[in-house]
Amino acid sequence: MTGGSGAPVVVGPPRWWRWPGLVAFAAFLALAAAIKIGHGIAAVYVGLPLAAAAAVPCFLTRSRLLLLYAAAAGTGVALLAHGNPRDVGWFALCVLEIWCVAVGGLVPGLAFWAASMTLLAVEGLAVAPDPGWTAWASGLTFSVFCALLLRQQLVLLERLREAQADLAERSRADERTRIARELHDGIAHSLTVSLLHVSSARLAVEHDPQDAARALAEAERLGRQSLTEVRTVVGLPRTGDRVPPPLPGISDLKDLVAQLRAAGVDATLTLDGALHTLPATTGVTVYRIVQEALTNATKHAPGAPVAVRAQVLPDSVQVDVDSAGAPGHGSGMGLDNMRERAAAVGGTCVAGPGGGGWLVTATLPLERGDAQ
Template sequence: MTPPVGARRWMARAIPALAPPAAITALTAVGAIQTHREPLVALALCTVAIVSGAVLVWMDATGWPLVAGLTVLAATVTAACWGEPRNLGWFGMCVIAGWAALTLPPRWAIAMGAALAAEFVIMFTVVSREPGWVTWTFGVALTCGAFVFVRRQRTLVERLHAAQTRLAERARTDERHRIAREMHDLVGHSLTVALLHLGSARLALDDDLHAARAALAEAESAARDSLDDVRAAVGLMRSGDAAAASPAPAVADIPDLVHSYRNAGADIDLDLRGVPAGIAAGRSLIAYRIVQESLTNAVRHGDGGPIKVRLDTTRERIRITVRNGGAPRGRRPAGTGIIAMNERVATLGGTLSAGPSAGGWLVEAVIPA
């Protein structure tokens, strides 16, 4: 029968924590048996080992309390195994060295391992000249060094996992921002054009029904185009098939963009200089989006005055200037359009400025070619 999830989690935490004190207690018992200690002495040593280890685990001890507790455990193992280098209970010293290396700061752990190894050196000098003491000395030193290395590797894995988590979160944030920019670009232009046509239709209702019908038809067409673009974008996000996506707009499509605004009644002067054929697709798309967003803002927030769009393309850079001469209607509301333009240009190492100028509003952007 499979234990519940809560029980499995508790076992996953408890078993690694209880394993060292349990091993030290068992090795203390082995050492006491091999040295033929009195039963009461062996029982007392095992009791000290199990109680000390349990207290350290219960306290989740670190620092000096852990050093003190491990010292007590080392003294217990020494009392159980004293004088006999062939006693298997000395493996308890290796367990203590590994516990210190996994829990204490590296310098403290190395000092603890050195102290445990020094005990065997002392016994080699004082008790007997048997080579077993040298073996235990190197065993404790090797255990301490290996577990210090393991701890550092574990710390490195934890840091890498944390960095991976931060990168994944940043990627999700960037993707949300990208989707927000795309939706803003897709919907903003079409709705602005549709609103211009609806405004024209409203003004023409009393005087020219034919013009009102034509304006309503244009508004309907713009709304349908916007809906189709949104559906295509959502479908692409779901499928992830970039090959199925419609060609992205580019600098060459700016005249058609301007024409859609002119057809809705906006007064726009377009000045294209240079040859846009050699522009990379990504930079060309960003240039198109900047002009699109700038025209949308100029139409929405301007007073209906003339708008001048200039695009100057060279081998070194693309310079975009969009200026509307009329004063903005009321206070310009805060939005995401300018933020999105800045983000787009910044990804290419370019610059963008947007703000009041000569009684109107001016957007200037320079994109490295």
């Protein structure tokens, strides 16, 4: 069988099962040999070494010659227990049958079963007619069913382990994506605004030192804020913090726009409707979309006025970010993040030429009663 990654999955008993299997086979073999001594010396000298020599690679290695080794070991068992349906050595044949099915699968197991049944039939019909051979045939067949059940459980176990590994890898990938998106949306905005303040300070340092100092202080504050956001996103504890900072929402849009105004960006904000009644998840989505849209407008259309409007409609909340400038070409990660955030709450987000130049429009559905 193959796993979810396309690689073949090896199904079979774990390594530590090999020794108990070999020990069980050897125990029945030794017991049969002990009983046979004095009654069949030739069988002991031939059958015992043959069965033992073939059993070692049969149980301890995963060889394509499994069926050949099992046949050789079975031949040794047959020589040792020949002609006696009450010989415990036939239990060793059942152990071999279980091992062939568990390790090799159904086809090798059935092949060994057919050969063993033929052997028992010959023993019962031509060598020593006795009802006891029927019991061994039944036991051998029962061993096949037990081994098939064992192998099925091993298959399920391998699939479960593979599913757990896939789930863990998917969780790690989702976490990396979440961290990357949060860092991109939050930190990129803070850094963009910080750069605006630094640029303003550089221009004002000679003519208006106080304004330059104010701009640098604001840039420093945003830098510290970015560091806090990084710690929050990646889950690093901060000394003295017991409760993580709350997630941003609709009420934080005014501060977001005020930051841009303080950095010299001509930004306006219009809020229509009972936005304060929106669910927290929708509020965070609106904030992040506006934040990313403002960051893109500031980077790609510096100096152009930006208008933000959020309004509650009967069945949805609509957010428009209209930049008067024509933005350049970015990596596209920000647009993808906005679309993914909108889709996560069942909404849509489109961006392209429109409005005064470049328009971002997000429509997020509302359940009845959300905006009441």
